[in-house]
Amino acid sequence: MRSRYTAYVRGDEPYLLRTWHPSTRPPQLDLGEVRWRGLAVLDFTENSEDPQAATVTFVAHWEDETGLPGTMHETSRFVREDDRWLYVDGDVS
Numbered sequence: 119m120r121s122r123y124t125a126y127v128r129g130d131e132p133y134l135l136r137t138w139h140p141s142t143r144p145p146q147l148d149l150g151e152v153r154w155r156g157l158a159v160l161d162f163t164e165n166s167e168d169p170q171a172a173t174v175t176f177v178a179h180w181e182d183e184t185g186l187p188g189t190m191h192e193t194s195r196f197v198r199e200d201d202r203w204l205y206v207d208g209d210v211s
Contacts, residue, residue: 119159119174119194122205126178127154139197139204151183161193170198 125133131147138144156179165171175193182188194208 119162119176119196120157123154123157123176123178137202137204139199139206142205142207152180153182155179155181155187172196172198172203 122134122137124130125137126149129149131149134147135143158177159174160177161173161175163173165173173193173195176191178190178192180188180190190210192208192210195206196203197206198204
């Protein structure tokens with residue numbers, strides 16, 4: 119999760135796409151003009167029925183191109199394949 123946040127901060131679209139599960143990966147991303155300002159990981163839960171699945175709940179802080187602040191609160195789903203965690207999708211609240 120933290121590495122993907124860092125990729126968003128740096129605008130590293132290739133890394134984000136490589137760490138996105140192929141079943142839900144878009145062909146490209148529009149990273150826009152958002153400046154990411156901080157990440158707080160609130161919870162990490164491994165799936166007791168499937169140790170290759172986990173969720174991460176986080177809040178990310180950002181500013182838009184005019185300097186207005188915002189937050190993104192998401193519970194993301196990940197799966198582990200070949201010893202790599204891949205982002206599947208998430209619920210934004």
